[in-house]
Amino acid sequence: MTASEDLGKSGKLPKWAMLVDTTKCVGCLACVAACHYQNELPVTEYFNRIEEQEFGRFPYFNRRFLPMQCQHCDNPPCVSVCPTGASYKRPDGIVAINAQKCIGCKYCILSCPYNVRVISEAGGFVHKCSFCATLIEKNQLPACTSTCPTSVRVFGDLNDPNSEITKLIATKKTILIGKDLNTKPSIYYIIG
Amino acid sequence: MIHWNYLITFYLFSAGVSAGAMIVSIAAGFIDPVKYGRVVRAGAYIAPFPIMAGMVGLIFDLERPRLFWLLLTTFQYKSIMSVGAWIITLFSAISIVYFILTLPKNYLKLKSKPSTLTAIKLTGLVISTCVALYTGLLLSTLSARPFWNTAMTPVLLFISAVIDGLAAVSLVLCLTPGGFGTAYNAGETSSDEQITNRHIHRFIDRVDFILLYLLLLATVIFLICMGRSTQSAASALSIVMNGRLGLLFWLGFVAAGIIVPMVAASYKLTARTEPHMPRLNFISSVLALMGGYIVRAVILDAGQVTGAIIF
Numbered sequence A: 001m002t003a004s005e006d007l008g009k010s011g012k013l014p015k016w017a018m019l020v021d022t023t024k025c026v027g028c029l030a031c032v033a034a035c036h037y038q039n040e041l042p043v044t045e046y047f048n049r050i051e052e053q054e055f056g057r058f059p060y061f062n063r064r065f066l067p068m069q070c071q072h073c074d075n076p077p078c079v080s081v082c083p084t085g086a087s088y089k090r091p092d093g094i095v096a097i098n099a100q101k102c103i104g105c106k107y108c109i110l111s112c113p114y115n116v117r118v119i120s121e122a123g124g125f126v127h128k129c130s131f132c133a134t135l136i137e138k139n140q141l142p143a144c145t146s147t148c149p150t151s152v153r154v155f156g157d158l159n160d161p162n163s164e165i166t167k168l169i170a171t172k173k174t175i176l177i178g179k180d181l182n183t184k185p186s187i188y189y190i191i192g
Numbered sequence B: 001m002i003h004w005n006y007l008i009t010f011y012l013f014s015a016g017v018s019a020g021a022m023i024v025s026i027a028a029g030f031i032d033p034v035k036y037g038r039v040v041r042a043g044a045y046i047a048p049f050p051i052m053a054g055m056v057g058l059i060f061d062l063e064r065p066r067l068f069w070l071l072l073t074t075f076q077y078k079s080i081m082s083v084g085a086w087i088i089t090l091f092s093a094i095s096i097v098y099f100i101l102t103l104p105k106n107y108l109k110l111k112s113k114p115s116t117l118t119a120i121k122l123t124g125l126v127i128s129t130c131v132a133l134y135t136g137l138l139l140s141t142l143s144a145r146p147f148w149n150t151a152m153t154p155v156l157l158f159i160s161a162v163i164d165g166l167a168a169v170s171l172v173l174c175l176t177p178g179g180f181g182t183a184y185n186a187g188e189t190s191s192d193e194q195i196t197n198r199h200i201h202r203f204i205d206r207v208d209f210i211l212l213y214l215l216l217l218a219t220v221i222f223l224i225c226m227g228r229s230t231q232s233a234a235s236a237l238s239i240v241m242n243g244r245l246g247l248l249f250w251l252g253f254v255a256a257g258i259i260v261p262m263v264a265a266s267y268k269l270t271a272r273t274e275p276h277m278p279r280l281n282f283i284s285s286v287l288a289l290m291g292g293y294i295v296r297a298v299i300l301d302a303g304q305v306t307g308a309i310i311f
Helices: A030-039 A077-081 A107-111 A133-137 A143-147 A164-171 B006-031 B037-046 B048-061 B065-073 B080-102 B114-140 B152-175 B192-227 B231-241 B246-270 B278-305
Strands: A016-021 A048-057 A060-069 A087-089 A095-097 A153-157 A187-190
Touching: A016 A164, A030 A048, A030 A143, A077 A087, A077 A107, A143 A153, A153 A164, B006 B037, B006 B048, B006 B080, B006 B114, B006 B152, B006 B192, B006 B278, B037 B048, B037 B080, B037 B152, B037 B192, B048 B065, B048 B080, B065 B080, B080 B114, B114 B152, B114 B278, B152 B192, B152 B278, B192 B231, B192 B246, B192 B278, B231 B246, B231 B278, B246 B278
Parallel strands: A016 A187
Antiparallel strands: A016 A153, A048 A060, A087 A095
16 A cells, blocks of 8 residues: 555545554664654654553553654644744644744753654754655655564555555554543554 | 753743842832832832843753744744743833833933823733743643643742742842941831831831742642652652752752741741841842742753653
């Protein structure tokens, strides 16, 4: 499946989302490297990282690799706190940053519970995962998704009832990280 | 990771001092402009300036200081920082107007109707209250930072701001020629100046004592609620209670910033003969100001150590 198959099928604007199946993740960090390469990041700046977390309570618990990046929230705290309007929510669901308007106050970094916003050492603005918006425009998948050797990630359009991601979310048990903070994230996790 | 450092602490502190001095000055003027004339003038002369220095600090904390003017090209009503930038701009304007109007009459030949002056004072009171509240709301509205995200944070910082404003006024009164005046000894006949200074003395001590008591209360409530909150709130709290920031918090803020000035004020208020202690006033004011800076440094630091989601 590619992004192009999703686009337009629902007849309305896409609502991009990602599904991360942590039961398949081996923590190889290929997505982290691909992200660095795609976004031409210096080694100290990450848009995508892998956390390890325990779920459940003994004896019914497991420990999972948890790929963590911008959750492209539908109620993004980083957008509402931005004093200049540099952070904004695109109609297709992507939380984006207009670097020209960013003054580097770092309020958005502090407002983000996922800790995924970073200061660009070179530019002085805040940047982060954009769901590889430039690749989506070219009908390609985000770099982390296409790179993953174990197919952990599924990227697609939630507005298309026939997309793979919509079907998976409808049938599998997924969780949203930090759901109680009312951020309404767009990345769904299968913990298993 | 610490994103907001001492520059932001200084900014929050200086905004608090400015707003507090303005509140104290206008309130004292409403209570008795003749008796507390020196308090009114000292507050009015202080108010515009600390916040200017704080703004310089804020601008240099930005990653792109040259683009700071973008703050004033837009109004984002959902962003406390954007609203705050406009409130502070308004505050700067009105505190300068108030400063000029409070100057000795012969200095600037400006005349205003009493009703205009009252309107300016009332607006000034509202806006300085907004500034003093804004510094706390800036932090308390972030759900990602459990140590800040309590309703007590803005209350605590507001009370602290008024105390700092009063301490700055008291400090200026100590340092200006005439200071708290010559000693007034029981039994001697007092001059008019001595009587006025005694009134001011009592006024500052009374208000200071009540505010310090409220600050202590706010601090205790803040700590208790934080201790009964989430895991990440508790881990931030442990840094403040007995960790890296423990000494600073207990000695610098609670002991030096609240208890010592409170004991000093209550001693002066309850002593049988009203003691004349300009040095104690000076020390109390400096300690209260230091405490105000320290509590902001501690809250700012501890809030950034933990996030709502523990990774």
